[in-house]
Amino acid sequence: MKEININTTISVFNGINELPSEIQTLMNQAIETRKNAYAPYSKFRVGAAILLDNGKIVLGSNQENAAYPSGLCAERVAIFQAGAIYPNAKIVKLAITAASDTNPTLLPIPPCGACRQSIAEYEFKQDTPIEIYFMGESGEVYKSNSINNLLPLSFDKTSL
Template structure:
């Protein structure tokens, strides 16, 4: 038997004021998207904003459906739109903010597993890491230099 130790590195900032202005601006776009979420069932609103290498900013919000599996998360809404409209552009950075209509969220809320897999696909496709910032509605902000920190032992085309 062989033991494998997996480590991830995240950076946690106390609030948005500790971040560079361009990251704060991107998080503001994510918050605007969060406000457009359609989440009548979970009351959990998520917004994501992507900075592409061509300077475009793409945002998305979660869109629920009474048939739960038919909805789509904010991160995938944004990343799939970017992929369809700007197929040759690379995603430089992603900002995500999530909040509940039932309580205030203060801690960083990372992407769900399905979104991590989708982000991983684009990171692998472009052969460059995607910088990811995520937070609740307010408070601390976490930063990962790559999706690989959030999804170790990822599944990709090499497994097929």
């Protein structure tokens, strides 16, 4: 038997004000679009903002449905929209913020498993890493230089 040791590196910023100005702008757009979330069931609002290599910014917020599996997370709304509108552009940076209408959300909220897989698909497709910044409604912001830090041993087309 052998063991595989997987290490993850996450950078931690004390708040939005510590981020580079370009990322502050991106995160503030994610915060604004979080207000557009349709979350009548969970009361948990998520906003995402994507910076593309062509300079365009694509936004997404979570969209729930009474048939829960039919809803979509903010990250996937933004990623799929970017892929549909700018199919040849690369995703450079992704900012994510989450807040609850009922409880303080003070810890950074990472993408869910389905969103991690979708981010991995695009990162693999474009063959360049995507910087991912995520936070709660306030407080610390975490940064991952690639989805590989959040989804090691990912499944992609080479497995098919």
